[in-house]
Amino acid sequence: MSLPELVRTTLDDESVAARVDLGGEDLLLVTPTRTLVYRAEGLLSDESIEEYPHDAEYVGVEEGRRKATITLDYGLDGERTFTVPTARLDQVLHPVLAGVLNARGITDSGETIKRTFRFSELTIVITSARLVRHIGSAVWDEEYDEYHYDDVTDLDFEEGSVATSVVLTVGDRQERFKTPNDQARALREALVDAVCAYHGVDDVDALRAATTTTAEDDVEEEDADTAEDTVSFGDGPEPLGTSVPDADESDSSPANADAESETTDEPAPDRDGFGTSGFESAGVVDDPAVAEELAALRKAVEEQNEQLERQQQTIQQLIEELRRRG
Template structure:
């Protein structure tokens, strides 16, 4: 198709990149910087050329039954429109959109726009180096996304009944492009061909192999980093602290402890535990004795009050004698036996304090210190005293038990 002279004069030094016939003598000519609309001679008009710059910030399309209007928004410079036959809209929009993308520096000068798709509010442009996606009422504006083939590592499809999604993995992140299911295969093949051509690959399998080494290197470096974290300056774990650390001298050397000192330590610990246990037993026994003396066992006395209760045969006399027995027994209970219980408690408390002092002083250095030589004798003396106190408490309890049994027996016979 020859270019009219009026168009050639308007072009100047520019070359026509695309030509779209609009019917009759009318035609659309696209250059890298502008779009020219040529109208031929008619009954009501002469031939004319109108040019539209590609510096537009926004492209909008309005479709009618016979004609479609393309509006180029230049911001503060206003909006310019031109009409094309509705059946020629897609053919005319493709080169115009390519020129606007080039004018906005979205695509490079030598980059070829291969295909343009419009699905409702989605505009998808496939070029020789990238995929440009725009979603919105406008065909294109400055709010768009692009995925350069240099960053793409995978291409896949998630099929659906009505719509499907083309997955373009770029920079390690999957990007989804929703398309009608009946057009998904076509779009996928267009994108795949452009991707393989960009990477000089004959097949998608070859492209996968070429993209795999980078991923493998990244995984290997990640594994090495994890291993370095595990085997860092502190190794793979923390060694347990020894329960019995060795004793060190002033020069930091390990001092070997005498075996006899170790035996003395063990025997001292065992005797200390035994003393604590006996002290607790004596304390419990003293408490029990005090309860018996001040509680129901207050009626433990000699046989005379009980005999008086039996001879009188009246409940009032029994009550008086029992009260007298109680008062007398309280005096007895708070005498020698009470002092004995108190002495037992004091001895037990002293044993606990000394045992605690012995345990705390053993860790003054880095190791255990040997026990004192006279420690075993003191423990044995305290143990003997506590044993004697416990035996006296047991005898007292047995005597009180026998007295209570006799009292109960006589009271039951008096009734």
């Protein structure tokens, strides 16, 4: 369908992401950067077009019986409003809100806004990569929550007499919100389809299995890293031989000095097989300080072994619990 000349001129080759007929010849067009509201010439008014940039900090809606007013607040630059037929409000709000979320950097390039739901003071936006939730009288402002599907490991829906609770498992916590029963099915289908498509699975059961398997793999990798890290003894006792006092240095009495002068010309026999390698045999150690050091080393080794055993038991218990959940 062709566009009025005024609209084509204003677009200036910018692509149109959405088009909504507002009745008569009036149009609303959404581009990547702005919303255009075109009013056709009438008996009491001339043809006109208004532009509303998407870099708004606030989106509000007031519904009347016949007309609905959409407000875009630009902070220090003030706010601007436009009206649409109440019957077309949902068709208008969805692409406008998608443009604002993209312009504010909340959604990424190429990310698709699947569905928008408004329940009194709760707004839910389902995209191809995340769920955005806003609570308050505004449809959206900068006080919002988002849950990326990367972190969603389970979905559940608890039906009540009036409303249905939507339960998202995000990491190690659960996030809940309620939707009226008359719209619960639509929201459920949209959310399940989006999350499962993101993870490449067919249904919620497959999602649970996939995320459980991933969690087990992560645990096993972390356990392997932990086991490698705990082998080190840190700054514990030094290895044997490095702190054994030199017998020649420990006794410097004159008598021994004389004895050395009768023997220094003769090479010492290689009784221990170390030769001239620079290492010495530990031999039999009678020094109390060395014995105490050996005991401390033995105690450190025993404590490390006990700690490794406790960690292994904890790891096995965690893996078993994860398997039971799957």
